[in-house]
Ligand code: HEC
């Protein structure tokens with residue numbers, strides 16, 4: 226009996242040691258990548274200050290989804306707080322004490338938004354800059370103009386905490402958004418302003434903002450890094466239900482959150498943000514979606 230107990234004890238002890246070793250390896254390898262510093266090859270940008278730009282900046286801030294993580298008053302909010310996954314908080318962007326606008330220049334802001342890099346060259350954690358890397362100087366400038374004008378909030382945002390599951394997924398290549406700076410070409414010139422209009426080109430420009438959830442090929446499936454209760458993103462290629470919708474049905478769905486069959490869009494599909502998109506923006510996205518190749522759902 227004693228012998229059996231001793232053996233079981235040894236097996237348990239060995240397992241505990243193995244788990245601790247695995248955690249040490251996971252934390253060490255992921256921390257090295259999360260702490261990597263990047264060179265800033267900044268092209269200077271100067272945000273406008275006129276009222277029209279500020280108003281348009283507010284519309285962009287909401288319709289491009291910044292509001293979901295940085296909050297309606299821009300003071301930041303925690304958007305994921307699940308212990309083994311981690312705790313992630315969009316930071317305070319206002320000019321109040323502890324807020325980004327109290328220290329960051331317009332160029333710093335553009336770098337954070339399009340490259341996912343902080344002014345000291347470190348990577349921003351869980352800031353989806355890949356979605357915004359194609360944003361023109363003009364659009365980024367208007368968002369910055371709005372950030373600088375909102376009511377200052379004095380609040381220091383908590384640091385990001387990536388849990389073991391997130392780190393393991395990150396190392397396995399299943400959670401690229403944890404460090405979006407790794408995926409972006411930091412030598413690229415500022416993206417050109419795409420002319421606003423009902424064109425496939427403008428639709429492609431806007432639809433980059435859908436790829437974080439619907440995948441670079443728009444075929445939907447599991448949203449990388451999302452909590453387990455999130456539904457799969459739908460297939461937006463002609464192979465999905467969208468293939469049977471009309472343009473008017475698409476626009477109505479994006480504005481009301483109700484599909485042609487009367488079912489409602491579940492979160493995290495941010496249709497409330499998108500309802501601020503203009504007719505021209507939604508028509509352009511529709512035109513672009515019609516041109517992408519059909520793909521099986523979940524093929525990203
Ligand atoms: C999925 C959530 C999410 C979305 C959407 C998002 N952000 Fe962030 N953002 C973050 C997180 C988290 C950080 C903090 C990263 C860190 O602390 O390493 C951050 C950091 C920043 C920073 C650097 C601020 C600082 O305090 O250092 C700026 C600027 C910023 N975001 C602007 C934006 C803008 C503008 C948009 C929309 C175009 C946007 N973000 C969309 C999550 C998000």
Ligand code: HEC
Nearest residue numbers: 434435438456457458459466467489490491492493494495
């Ligand atoms: C934060 C994640 C997220 C982003 C960003 C996002 N979506 Fe979605 N979307 C979803 C999810 C999740 C669903 C499925 C919702 C459900 O099951 O009810 C969905 C569903 C849809 C549907 C319904 C399709 C169908 O077949 O029922 C449309 C249309 C759609 N999204 C369009 C877009 C467009 C266009 C963009 C970019 C402008 C976008 N989405 C950006 C998460 C997202």
